[in-house]
Amino acid sequence: MLSMALATRTDRRPSLTRTLWASTIGKKTVMALTGLIMLGYLVAHMYGNLKIFFGPDSFNDYGHWLRVMGEPLLHEKWGLWIVRVVLVVAVVLHGVCAYQLSRRDLAARPSRYVHKRPRASYATRTMRWGGVILALFIVWHVLDLTTGTVHPGGFQPGRPYQNVVDTFSTWYGNVVYIVAMLALGLHVRHGFWSAAQTLGAGSATRDRLLRTTADLLALVLTAGFIAVPVAVMTGVVS
Amino acid sequence: MRLTLRVWRQPDPDTPGAMVTYGIDGISEDMSFLEMLDTLNEELILKGEEPVAFDHDCREGICGACGVVIDGEAHGPERTTTCQLHMRHFEDGATIDVEPWRAGAFPVVKDLVVDRSAFDRIIGSGGYITVPTGAAPEAHATPVPKPAADLAFEHAECIGCGACVAACPNGSAMLFTSAKVNHLGVLPQGAPERETRVLDMVATMDEEGFGGCTLAGECATACPKGIPLQSISMMNREFLRATVRGR
Incomplete structure (x- = not known):
């Protein structure tokens, strides 16, 4: 009775973490969760950026508050560092999973079709390189406006308003930022939809809502972020 | 119908394959895609050439044995199996590319047959x-x-x-x-x-x-x-x- 033996087997299975990390669905789950963490951060970041339209005092005060948020429960900058650590872990896990899954995906389709035709949407096809572009952008962005290492025209700690105006007064600052934000919009458009499906939220009745939410998030984030360099270029913020 | 077929020919899993061009005439638009390939194979056999290998069984669209990539689309332009795809969906004089399923997990056995x-x-x-x-x-x-x-x-x-x-x-x-x-x-x-x-x-x-x-x-x-x-x-x-x- 081999079949009954199969039904009653009691062999041990690997742990939850191991099952997840060893499987393609598990790695995609990690990507979905870390992606949603980063997406949540981006919404807050974009919202905070818009304070620049209320003048230098409002924006600089907000910048200072980021350092003291959570007080008195948290010590100065602790809240900031917690956010930073969570984000670094999220970015690294997201990137490692993307790299491992991409290698696997490319190996699973070793030879191409002779007859080529356009496949999938632009946002879907650009996820991998778009992700690499975003990673490079983050490095530049941190060196420019957090550490000031590559900041044009003298970085002034504690005066973010002036630093932002300086960056967007250079042509390359505008180009790099705007291109990266367009890439972000495409990445979020497919990423949010894909994350929802990976986490099992997809269904015939819900898919339309999920797609609309993905489009809306992509649009609002891109427009909200790009508003700042456009405002500096047009002199609305100076 | 007169057609030009470009078919993937590969003698065995270890020999690299290539697209080979065949002209074929007298195809009825009521033929299925597999019947069109049968016609091609009859001509090849009469000429003493190796016929094109492809998988097929029920030819009723219910068994899942057949399947080739036609002009870059799995099972071709219609939403059906290759055996239920009819030649009326192609233009007279068309050039049609026929390739096997491509995937690392589906190695080519011969021509259009994959494992x-x-x-x-x-x-x-x-x-x-x-x-x-x-x-x-x-x-x-x-x-x-x-x-x-x-x-x-x-x-x-x-x-x-x-x-x-x-x-x-x-x-x-x-x-x-x-x-x-x-x-x-x-x-x-x-x-x-x-x-x-x-x-x-x-x-x-x-x-x-x-x-x-x-x-x-x-x-x-x-x-x-x-x-x-x-x-x-x-x-x-x-x-x-x-x-x-x-x-």
Whole structure:
């Protein structure tokens, strides 16, 4: 009775973490969760950026508050560092999973079709390189406006308003930022939809809502972020 | 109809293949795509050449044996199997490219024939329910809610042809595996093995070298049986549920 033996087997299975990390669905789950963490951060970041339209005092005060948020429960900058650590872990896990899954995906389709035709949407096809572009952008962005290492025209700690105006007064600052934000919009458009499906939220009745939410998030984030360099270029913020 | 065919010819798995051009005349628009290939093969045999090898069986669109990529699309321009695709969907004088399924897990055996036994191993790892064989049970003994029966039937329509894998840019078998997991998972008969089934079938799917899902949606577009893309999300839900429950 081999079949009954199969039904009653009691062999041990690997742990939850191991099952997840060893499987393609598990790695995609990690990507979905870390992606949603980063997406949540981006919404807050974009919202905070818009304070620049209320003048230098409002924006600089907000910048200072980021350092003291959570007080008195948290010590100065602790809240900031917690956010930073969570984000670094999220970015690294997201990137490692993307790299491992991409290698696997490319190996699973070793030879191409002779007859080529356009496949999938632009946002879907650009996820991998778009992700690499975003990673490079983050490095530049941190060196420019957090550490000031590559900041044009003298970085002034504690005066973010002036630093932002300086960056967007250079042509390359505008180009790099705007291109990266367009890439972000495409990445979020497919990423949010894909994350929802990976986490099992997809269904015939819900898919339309999920797609609309993905489009809306992509649009609002891109427009909200790009508003700042456009405002500096047009002199609305100076 | 007069057609120009460019067909992938490959004598064996280890010899590199290439597209070979054939002219063919006198094709009726009422012929199926496979009957058109039969006509080509008759001519090749009469000329003393090796006929084009391709898989086929029922030719009724229900067995899943046939399947080639036609002009870059799995099963060609219509949403059906290659055997049920008729030549009336092509222009007279057209040039048609015919290629085998392309995936690392589906190695080419010869010409248009690929080895799809990886699918059998996925099924073997959990695509069944364990019951003692014998007389058929009383049909009313196990009530099945109508929505569950409909959902199970929708997924049971999968014939395992492999078009989803062929169409996927990642050579992923997620749509196939999800059809099987969901088919049995929603039925009371499949409930006792609900967790082990999805964990084992996904593990085998990964071991066989299929790629991961990037939600490109090509699989559901190519599927001749209309297995929806939501099936993948449904299986992801099942997988995560089984992982958390610890089977």
